[in-house]
Amino acid sequence: MRATRWVRGASLAAVVAMTGGLAACSSAPPLFSKDGRPTTLVQCPAGSDNCEQQAQAMCGGTFDTLRVTTDNGVRSLLYACRTK
Structure with a gap:
């Protein structure tokens, strides 16, 4: 009985994790630019x-x-x- 509860709990956790992962994928920016360079998304307060x-520091220029x-x-x- 205990093992069955554990399996059900683990299955539910796996489904929730996969659903969350799929939701994140649907709104993610493209991983590469049209010419093949990797892209990065940064966020900051509006107006700053x-x-x-951040981009300049990460790119070294x-x-x-x-x-x-x-x-x-x-x-x-x-x-x-x-x-470069």
């Missing part, structure tokens, strides 16, 4: 240049902005580092 500062959105006071920047 913190997103650009220049980057290409692929998409910028603002929602509920949060600015999202999708970028790809330029090749």
Whole structure:
């Protein structure tokens, strides 16, 4: 009886985890730019240049902005580092 409860609980946990994983995949930005460079999404408060500062620091210099959105006071920047 105990083993059956454990299996049911584990099965439910697995289903919940897989559902959450699928939900995350549906709204994720593309992993690569059109020319094959990896992309990164950063978020910062709307009205600040913190997103650009983060991108510049991560790229060690220049980057290409692929998409910028603002929602509920949060600015999202999708970028790809330029090749050196």
